[in-house]
């Protein structure tokens with residue numbers, strides 16, 4: 001097992017403490033497929049070797065495995081690594097490894113796409129992960145970072161109310177300054193029932209904000225904005 005530093009790990013109470021609710025959240029997300037369409041367009045993964053950094057319990061690994069040659073999920077939190085391994089057991093070309101974005105347990109030049117969804121790459125501080133992604137990506141490979149857009153829709157205002165110190169503008173400037181293009185994507189989350197919707201909002205926000213969000217959301221859907229940041233590795237340059 002590759003060693004990684006505990007201080008590199010970003011606490012993720014939503015999926016660490018409530019993995020079953022988080023599973024329902026993942027099922028609700030991207031009901032129209034807009035986010036997957038964007039990822040497929042900006043980081044084509046047909047026949048590619050894919051790394052999913054901060055894969056949690058591997059929810060997205062089977063989806064990548066449908067088209068990719070191989071997919072490796074990397075996740076530091078041991079119970080989630082176990083769940084991810086169970087999820088991909090028997091799925092050809094798919095596996096999960098314990099590790100951190102800042103110390104990927106992978107060799108140089110082994111991947112065509114490195115993907116991270118709402119994991120680790122939140123802006124300033126994630127430089128070690130950017131360097132690691134560059135190390136494992138082949139020339140021409142793409143790092144694709146999918147994150148929630150806290151500037152859009154009610155969901156974004158609930159995010160800012162729950163985490164007032166998070167500065168979405170600083171995150172965007174950080175990625176632009178590191179050579180990333182950005183695409184904004186509007187998505188729909190569609191829940192099976194109101195109980196699930198309320199459970200999900202309660203694991204994402206402080207109790208007061210969650211209650212406001214539940215009361216302010218009629219029906220079973222939510223509009224949620226994302227930022228998709230992409231950066232391609234240079235081709236044809238000699239690297240040290």
Ligand SMILES: C[S@@+](CC[C@H](N)C(=O)[O-])C[C@H]1O[C@@H](n2cnc3c(N)ncnc32)[C@H](O)[C@@H]1O
Nearest residue numbers: 008009010012054055056077100101117119120
């Ligand atoms: C909100 S969850 C998202 C999980 C998954 N990407 C998904 O969409 O289902 C964030 C994940 O990032 C992981 N994480 C935290 N620190 C990390 C690090 N330094 N490197 C890689 N992943 C990390 C957490 O353990 C957690 O599983």
